Amino acid sequence: MNKKRIRALLLIDLQNDFVDGGALAVPQGREVIAVANRLMKQFDFVIATLDSHPSDHKSFASQHPGVKLYETFELDGLPQTAWPEHCIQGTFGAALVDELDQSGIHFRVYKGTDRFIDSYSGFYDNGHRKSTGLTRLLRDLQVDEVFVMGLATDYCVLYSALDSVREGFQTTVITDGCRGVGIHADDIPKAWNRMSENGIALVISGQVE
Ligand code: VGL
Ligand code: ZN
Numbered sequence: 001m002n003k004k005r006i007r008a009l010l011l012i013d014l015q016n017d018f019v020d021g022g023a024l025a026v027p028q029g030r031e032v033i034a035v036a037n038r039l040m041k042q043f044d045f046v047i048a049t050l051d052s053h054p055s056d057h058k059s060f061a062s063q064h065p066g067v068k069l070y071e072t073f074e075l076d077g078l079p080q081t082a083w084p085e086h087c088i089q090g091t092f093g094a095a096l097v098d099e100l101d102q103s104g105i106h107f108r109v110y111k112g113t114d115r116f117i118d119s120y121s122g123f124y125d126n127g128h129r130k131s132t133g134l135t136r137l138l139r140d141l142q143v144d145e146v147f148v149m150g151l152a153t154d155y156c157v158l159y160s161a162l163d164s165v166r167e168g169f170q171t172t173v174i175t176d177g178c179r180g181v182g183i184h185a186d187d188i189p190k191a192w193n194r195m196s197e198n199g200i201a202l203v204i205s206g207q208v209e
Pocket of ligand 1: 013018051083120151152153154155156157
């Protein structure tokens with residue numbers, strides 16, 4: 001008999017600051033909450049990632065006089081987008097969106113907690129210097145397949161999915177469960193292409209069995 005494949009659903013940054021009314025609202029971001037609530041029951045494990053910054057995080061434009069919002073600058077040798085202050089630890093903006101069914105979430109993974117390092121992926125910071133422990137958790141749970149959805153397509157979803165395949169998990173992104181920031185016109189289509197080129201399957205939620 002075939003061994004059952006163990007599947008995890010990664011819910012990326014479904015936090016108040018990334019939906020309407022939030023500091024870094026992703027257009028139509030709130031629409032994905034219903035997708036998350038519907039899908040949760042179909043997975044062995046549900047893991048939520050949370051962007052979680054100190055108030056003086058170096059990814060904030062406010063920390064760099066002369067750097068404009070959404071401009072790219074260099075931080076510790078890496079290109080860094082200058083973000084509005086968002087997901088500050090302990091604030092409403094950093095909390096998971098209320099309508100999300102939190103009873104279905106088994107684990108939470110926090111990222112971006114180090115003032116000097118930004119972290120789009122739920123697995124590693126942007127320079128791949130530190131792990132969040134997510135790979136260890138997935139391996140301990142004996143997860144074979146990782147499904148990814150959430151906010152934002154062109155940042156945290158993209159880098160989480162890329163790290164997931166790189167760590168050896170069969171990886172699928174649920175496209176209607178994602179929305180993007182789109183600072184540049186082609187950022188979102190480019191993100192989808194990069195996922196495909198890296199062996200990530202793209203499906204709509206109705207295709208998940
Ligand atoms: C994110 C920008 C800054 C995201 C987090 O969740 O996609 N984007 N921090
Ligand atoms: Zn952030």
